[in-house]
Amino acid sequence: MKGESRYLWTHGITPRKFDVVPACDPESPAAVTSDLSNHSNLTLSRRGTRTSLTFRKVRRTPCDCGYPSGCDSQQPTAPPSPPSLPRSQTDASRLEEEFVHRVYEEIAGHFSSTRHSPWPRVCDFLSSLEPGSILADVGCGNGKYLGVNPEVIAVGCDRSSALVQICSERGFQAFVSDALNVPLRSDACDACISIAVIHHLSTQERRQAVVEELARLLRPGGRALIYVWAVEQEYNKQKSKYLKETRHGPTDDSTDHNNQESKRLTGNATDAYNTAQDTSGISMGCTKSPL
Ligand SMILES: C[S@@+](CC[C@H](N)C(=O)[O-])C[C@H]1O[C@@H](n2cnc3c(N)ncnc32)[C@H](O)[C@@H]1O
Numbered sequence: 702m703k704g705e706s707r708y709l710w711t712h713g714i715t716p717r718k719f720d721v722v723p724a725c726d727p728e729s730p731a732a733v734t735s736d737l738s739n740h741s742n743l744t745l746s747r748r749g750t751r752t753s754l755t756f757r758k759v760r761r762t763p764c765d766c767g768y769p770s771g772c773d774s775q776q777p778t779a780p781p782s783p784p785s786l787p788r789s790q791t792d793a794s795r796l797e798e799e800f801v802h803r804v805y806e807e808i809a810g811h812f813s814s815t816r817h818s819p820w821p822r823v824c825d826f827l828s829s830l831e832p833g834s835i836l837a838d839v840g841c842g843n844g845k846y847l848g849v850n851p852e853v854i855a856v857g858c859d860r861s862s863a864l865v866q867i868c869s870e871r872g873f874q875a876f877v878s879d880a881l882n883v884p885l886r887s888d889a890c891d892a893c894i895s896i897a898v899i900h901h902l903s904t905q906e907r908r909q910a911v912v913e914e915l916a917r918l919l920r921p922g923g924r925a926l927i928y929v930w931a932v933e934q935e936y937n938k939q940k941s942k943y944l945k946e947t948r949h950g951p952t953d954d955s956t957d958h959n960n961q962e963s964k965r966l967t968g969n970a971t972d973a974y975n976t977a978q979d980t981s982g983i984s985m986g987c988t989k990s991p992l
Contacts, residue, residue, distance in 0.1 A: 708768035719745040786903075793903045801901045802860050809863030813843035823896055824849050826926045826986065834891035837918055839880045839911070840898025844868035847875070853892075858883055880911045883918060890918045893925040900930040919989040928984040 702710075724744040760774075769775040784800065787793035805812065823846060830836060832852035841847060841857025842864050848855070848871075857875035859865050868875035878884055880898060893915045902908045908929075915925050934941040 705768070708766065708771045717748065719747055722746045790907075793907055796903045797901065805861040806863050809843075809861055809867060813864065813867050816843050816845050819845055819849055820896070820928075822984065823894065823926065823928070826892075826894065826924075827853070830892050835889060836892045836894070837883065837885060837890045837915075839883060839893060839895040839915060839918075840901075841865075841868060841873075841875055842896075844871050844873040844875060846894060846896065847871075847873040856885075881907065881914060883914055885918055887917050888920040888923075891920060891923050893918050893923070894927070895925070896928045897930060899927060916989055921989055924986060924988045926984070926986050 721743050722745075724742050764772055764774040766772055766775075784796055787796050827836070827846060827850040830850055830853050834853045836850075836853045836855045838844075838846050838855060838857040841859050842861075844857055844864075844867065846855075847857050847868065855874065857865075857868055857873060858878040858880070859868075859875065860877065860879055862877045865875045865877050876884075880895065880902075895911065895915060899908050899911050902911055912927065915927070919925060931941070934944050
């Protein structure tokens with residue numbers, strides 16, 4: 702390819718398994734009929750391993766090609782620098798707004814279409830609740846867990862209004878709220894879940910505050926289940942399937958729940974608090990101690 706087609710166009714290669722090739726004469730395999738216009742002399746040949754090599758020249762001088770919109774060295778601004786750690790609450794909430802909430806708001810539809818398989822241990826927890834229990838799902842996403850146990854009264858909340866809207870369309874009760882400040886009465890819930898949410902808070906202090914908020918919602922003796930993502934993506938010498946190098950297909954919610962279940966703890970609300978502050982690789986069930 703040359704010129705504009707090389708620099709500005711995008712193209713794809715159809716993944717074909719066969720090539721149409723001139724048929725060989727079985728009596729004389731070396732002789733090939735080359736008349737492609739005569740279809741009777743064509744045959745299909747299965748593709749074997751194909752290797753494609755791309756050779757590139759490294760330019761040592763500034764680029765002045767005629768395609769600035771497709772040329773990374775002629776872009777007007779430098780690539781954004783990675784975010785720095787937040788130093789204040791305002792910084793933290795701005796960071797979460799930009800890198801978490803805005804993203805979920807934008808990808809809500811696609812995200813929801815990949816979130817359909819509830820994780821088995823979360824289902825076990827939900828199924829263990831007494832009929833009539835009040836359940837809060839904090840950071841409920843598309844409401845994947847809100848209908849798992851139809852015997853409980855489930856309500857979800859999430860920062861993304863687009864995801865809350867999806868919950869409503871699916872017939873679930875959900876409202877927009879930050880996990881740091883859930884507008885439900887203290888001691889109102891028999892159970893709380895917060896699945897893959899707390900790691901989205903950008904400081905340890907804020908992550909602890911969410912755990913405390915869950916504990917506030919629970920009645921004494923109420924139970925919570927929390928899952929957070931692991932920083933360590935290896936357990937028992939096995940790497941998470943979510944890592945790029947070990948991933949073989951699209952990632953959705955059914956591909957790798959074992960990773961999040963790498964360490965399973967039980968304890969009271971205080972354990973929950975401590976565990977959440979020193980590791981982000983756990984799932985944890987806890988019971989609020991009676992006062
Ligand atoms: C990985 S998704 C998990 C959704 C759902 N719990 C599930 O398991 O499918 C994380 C969710 O947390 C929500 N979230 C992130 N930060 C939040 C916050 N501070 N308060 C409430 N929800 C939050 C996101 O909008 C998103 O829906």
